[in-house]
Amino acid sequence: EAQVTQNPRYLITVTGKKLTVTCSQNMNHEYMSWYRQDPGLGLRQIYYSMNVEVTDKGDVPEGYKVSRKEKRNFPLILESPSPNQTSLYFCASSPVGEREGSNEQFFGPGTRLTVL
Amino acid sequence: AQSVSQHNHHVILSEAASLELGCNYSYGGTVNLFWYVQYPGQHLQLLLKYFSGDPLVKGIKGFEAEFIKSKFSFNLRKPSVQWSDTAEYFCAVSQYVEYGNKLVFGAGTILRVKS
Numbered sequence: 001e002a003q004v005t006q007n008p009r010y011l012i013t014v015t016g017k018k019l020t021v022t023c024s025q026n027m028n029h030e031y032m033s034w035y036r037q038d039p040g041l042g043l044r045q046i047y048y049s050m051n052v053e054v055t056d057k058g059d060v061p062e063g064y065k066v067s068r069k070e071k072r073n074f075p076l077i078l079e080s081p082s083p084n085q086t087s088l089y090f091c092a093s094s095p096v097g098e099r100e101g102s103n104e105q106f107f108g109p110g111t112r113l114t115v116l
Numbered sequence: 117a118q119s120v121s122q123h124n125h126h127v128i129l130s131e132a133a134s135l136e137l138g139c140n141y142s143y144g145g146t147v148n149l150f151w152y153v154q155y156p157g158q159h160l161q162l163l164l165k166y167f168s169g170d171p172l173v174k175g176i177k178g179f180e181a182e183f184i185k186s187k188f189s190f191n192l193r194k195p196s197v198q199w200s201d202t203a204e205y206f207c208a209v210s211q212y213v214e215y216g217n218k219l220v221f222g223a224g225t226i227l228r229v230k231s
Contacts, residue, residue, distance in 0.1 A: 033218065033219075035221075040125065040223055040224075041223055042120075042122075042206060042221040042222050042223040042224050043160075043206065043208075043219075043221040044221070045218055045219070045220075048218060058218065090159065090160065092160075092219075104150070104162050104165060105219060107152075107159045107160040107161075108159060109158070109159045110159055
């Protein structure tokens with residue numbers, strides 16, 4: 001089954017304790033992206049990656065890191081989490097199409113993170 | 117930068133009522149437009165999308181949306197809602213970046229359908 005998976009689905013942690021949220025897709029998509037969802041703000045892009053070893057900042061990258069060593073995986077790293085990073089996080093992937101911006105993104109199930 | 121605004125944050129309807137959710141975007145060039153739905157506890161799923169051609173787009177579950185270029189709008193409609201349509205709805209616009217696209221989302225509209 002074609003899908004985007006994320007782990008863990010739920011995480012409660014404390015300020016300053018490094019954590020990684022994994023994201024994996026089995027659709028051979030070049031493009032992957034991380035979003036955070038907050039009430040009243042919709043989804044905001046954190047980082048995206050156009051292909052292996054190619055990553056760039058989205059709209060809200062502060063406090064986050066990513067890596068793309070393999071095409072299928074795009075982990076999100078919080079080196080020193082803070083309470084304002086408490087949020088619902090979604091990973092997404094899509095192929096890179098011929099027409100700019102023409103591709104639907106497929107979303108993972110989400111990771112609910114609480115930083116105390 | 118591209119921005120997307122959704123007019124209502126909360127909408128409450130009775131079953132069989134008609135639905136229209138507003139969405140406006142700011143970019144004046146070529147756009148690709150999407151509506152996503154998020155059912156309680158689930159991830160985002162695509163309802164429908166507009167790339168080009170007929171500005172009236174039909175999606176899944178009886179939803180449709182109309183692209184009006186002159187108004188920078190892409191409103192979502194459904195003639196008769198059901199209880200199972202209770203969800204959060206997001207309008208999104210695709211913005212071209214250097215090698216591909218990124219989605220810019222609106223803040224979302226929470227729809228509650230009363231049975």
